[in-house]
Amino acid sequence: MRPLHRPWGVGPGVEGEAVGWLAGALLVVFPFAAQLVPWVAALSHLLVTLLTLGACVCILEFDNSKKPGWAIAAVTLAALAPFACHAGLISSGLMTACIAIRRLHTKPFSFEQTGLRPLLLVIALSFLLNLAYLPLWAQVPIDGPEGALAWVGWESVWVTIFFFFEGLTFPIQFLARPLMALGLTDLWAVAALGLIALALAWFVLHDRRWLFFSLIYCFIAALPATISLPFSYVIVSPRLMMITSPAAAILWAMGIAGGTRRLVVAASAAPLPERLKSLLRTPNAPVQVAAAIAVAAVSFVPALHLSREVRLHHLTLDHLRSFVADLQSHPNDKTLIVNAVNWTAPVNADYALGHEGVEVMPAYLTPQLMAWVHTQTLYNVDAVTFPLIFPELKTIYFSTWGEALDWNAMAERVRTADRVAVVQYADDRIDYLEVGHVAPASGEALVSFEDLLWLTAAEAKLTSQTIELRLSWRVNATSGEDIFANALDCAGDVAGLSGGAGMGGIYPVWLWQAGESIHEVRRIPLTAPSPDGCYRIEIGLFNPQTGARAEARDANGERLANDSLVIELTP
Numbered sequence: 001m002r003p004l005h006r007p008w009g010v011g012p013g014v015e016g017e018a019v020g021w022l023a024g025a026l027l028v029v030f031p032f033a034a035q036l037v038p039w040v041a042a043l044s045h046l047l048v049t050l051l052t053l054g055a056c057v058c059i060l061e062f063d064n065s066k067k068p069g070w071a072i073a074a075v076t077l078a079a080l081a082p083f084a085c086h087a088g089l090i091s092s093g094l095m096t097a098c099i100a101i102r103r104l105h106t107k108p109f110s111f112e113q114t115g116l117r118p119l120l121l122v123i124a125l126s127f128l129l130n131l132a133y134l135p136l137w138a139q140v141p142i143d144g145p146e147g148a149l150a151w152v153g154w155e156s157v158w159v160t161i162f163f164f165f166e167g168l169t170f171p172i173q174f175l176a177r178p179l180m181a182l183g184l185t186d187l188w189a190v191a192a193l194g195l196i197a198l199a200l201a202w203f204v205l206h207d208r209r210w211l212f213f214s215l216i217y218c219f220i221a222a223l224p225a226t227i228s229l230p231f232s233y234v235i236v237s238p239r240l241m242m243i244t245s246p247a248a249a250i251l252w253a254m255g256i257a258g259g260t261r262r263l264v265v266a267a268s269a270a271p272l273p274e275r276l277k278s279l280l281r282t283p284n285a286p287v288q289v290a291a292a293i294a295v296a297a298v299s300f301v302p303a304l305h306l307s308r309e310v311r312l313h314h315l316t317l318d319h320l321r322s323f324v325a326d327l328q329s330h331p332n333d334k335t336l337i338v339n340a341v342n343w344t345a346p347v348n349a350d351y352a353l354g355h356e357g358v359e360v361m362p363a364y365l366t367p368q369l370m371a372w373v374h375t376q377t378l379y380n381v382d383a384v385t386f387p388l389i390f391p392e393l394k395t396i397y398f399s400t401w402g403e404a405l406d407w408n409a410m411a412e413r414v415r416t417a418d419r420v421a422v423v424q425y426a427d428d429r430i431d432y433l434e435v436g437h438v439a440p441a442s443g444e445a446l447v448s449f450e451d452l453l454w455l456t457a458a459e460a461k462l463t464s465q466t467i468e469l470r471l472s473w474r475v476n477a478t479s480g481e482d483i484f485a486n487a488l489d490c491a492g493d494v495a496g497l498s499g500g501a502g503m504g505g506i507y508p509v510w511l512w513q514a515g516e517s518i519h520e521v522r523r524i525p526l527t528a529p530s531p532d533g534c535y536r537i538e539i540g541l542f543n544p545q546t547g548a549r550a551e552a553r554d555a556n557g558e559r560l561a562n563d564s565l566v567i568e569l570t571p
Contacts, residue, residue: 023253027245031302032167032354034309036239039359045242048085051077052221053246055091055126056098063099063119071122078126082133086224087243089134092127093220099123101213156231162187163234163353164222167241168214168248169197174301176352186352201251206258214251218244238354252299305350315396315430316344316358319423322432323367324374326421327381336417337383338410338506339390340367341430342399361401382417386410389505395427411511414438414503422504435504436520441474443517447565449541449550452479453509456517460537460567467496467524467537467569475512481541481550482509484564485522488538489530498524499542509541533571540564 036042055077062070078095081088099119166173172193179189201211221244225234234240319341327335345357361370367383383402400423405413414420415438424431443456457472467487487496501508502520512518524537540563541550549563560566 019253019257022256023249026252026299027249029302029306030245031170031305032238032241034306036242038313042239044085045239048081048088049243051081051084052088052091052094056094059095059122060098074122075126079129082130089130090220090223092123092130094217095123095126097216097220101209104209151227152230157226159187159231160226160234162190164218164244165194166190166353167244168218169194170248171252171299172197174350180352190352201255204255204258210254214247217247235353236355313358316341316360319430319432327371327379328375330419333418334380335419336413337367338386338422339400340383340423342401344396344398347395347397384413386506391425393427398425410506414507420503422506434521439517441515441517443472443474445555448553452477455565458539458565458567460569462569465526465529469522471520471522473518475514475516477514480510482544484540484542485524486538487524488536490534495528495530495535496524496526498522535569537567538564
């Protein structure tokens with residue numbers, strides 16, 4: 001944010017350029033921009049902020065230089081702003097606020113001020129062009145609340161004001177969560193901290209008209225969303241705060257600069273002990289200095305928030321590479337994805353209001369379209385939700401895409417797919433994993449388990465901290481057993497265990513039907529990796545009620561030791 005010369009009103013003793021750089025830095029770390037930067041569909045909010053702020057800069061430069069090119073640029077940017085987002089309809093109002101703060105800073109306001117009439121003409125023309133956009137807007141068919149400029153009622157307006165108030169006073173709003181733990185509601189916690197923040201600004205600002213300017217700018221910028229969007233939409237859309245963010249950045253940049261100036265002026269004329277005494281004798285100086293230091297310190301908190309949001313985006317989105325690569329490797333297969341990510345969010349949010357998560361597949365999107373976005377190819381992809389295998393997580397919660405199925409419905413869907421993948425969740429990773437498929441019965445017995453099930457193929461591969469097993473089972477008759485796959489090091493100590501239902505937990509043995517071959521990919525996480533890389537994997541069946549192992553015999557009819565097939569992996 002480049003300073004606009006001294007008439008901007010930065011004030012004597014404070015370098016405008018320093019304030020500009022500080023405001024720009026605060027705008028970069030504005031915490032509620034975390035949603036819109038990586039979300040392509042939300043880039044309109046960045047664009048409308050750029051256009052409206054650009055219009056304000058141009059009209060201020062026109063006021064300063066009287067060059068008509070700046071006036072033309074201001075009108076052009078203001079006219080274009082609504083085409084980015086309907087919030088741009090207030091561009092002329094923001095221009096008015098900027099001119100007002102400059103003129104009020106320089107001299108008592110009067111309509112007879114030199115050069116005011118051309119400014120009013122530019123603003124009036126911008127306003128008329130904004131109004132002319134409304135008939136065009138009405139002709140565009142847009143679904144959803146963001147497409148309707150309709151009054152939402154006073155209750156929605158009231159709570160939406162708190163939402164934007166949080167954005168304006170963001171440097172200390174991370175404290176709202178601790179206040180809520182003490183019993184305050186989210187709205188009142190935001191309100192209390194917001195008032196404290198404004199009190200801090202009142203103490204540290206050299207020119208308090210900046211406080212009123214920020215409030216007015218924020219009010220005007222937030223007006224379209226406040227009066228036309230229901231709070232149920234606003235609360236999950238912190239991206240709406242982007243257009244108000246310049247007000248917050250300017251306010252707190254001026255606050256930090258003003259507090260620092262007061263500190264320097266009060267303490268610069270004597271040795272250190274005398275400076276401190278002088279400082280403390282200055283009326284309100286301790287409060288002002290403390291407020292300035294506090295505002296400067298907590299300005300770093302949003303950067304920590306953004307860092308966490310970056311990690312959450314990587315956690316949520318990185319597995320999509322595996323999803324795309326899998327489809328590209330098997331373009332002709334019908335792929336079923338179980339528990340595809342809809343959205344994720346942190347269990348402990350940093351701020352009281354606004355969604356702090358990552359939306360991957362909203363309701364209007366499908367896995368097929370998601371694949372097309374990445375590949376420009378339409379694949380045969382289906383997705384369902386199977387909540388029976390959801391893990392209990394401590395740091396994130398999530399939602400999955402598709403119809404929720406029970407055991408039997410899940411089994412029917414698995415049987416119709418050529419490939420099945422499961423998205424598995426943990427606090428520190430989300431994985432897209434191939435788990436196998438069901439085919440007509442085939443293969444000869446490598447191991448027979450009481451002649452009910454045959455293990456017809458078994459392969460093991462060590463990958464990082466996991467042993468990957470590819471197992472093929474032929475079903476001769478229904479069985480009630482479960483599968484075990486234990487990894488031991490070559491000293492006989494347990495290195496990892498994998499037991500229970502097949503195909504990632506979605507297709508248990510008791511649902512297997514005679515005449516099927518189940519080709520599953522099973523993974524054994526190594527909780528105690530072998531230091532020499534030597535492993536023995538035992539594979540077999542057991543009764544889940546008694547723990548007894550099913551009798552296992554090899555192709556020659558000989559009973560296997562421990563009723564299990566052993567695969568050895570050596571470095």
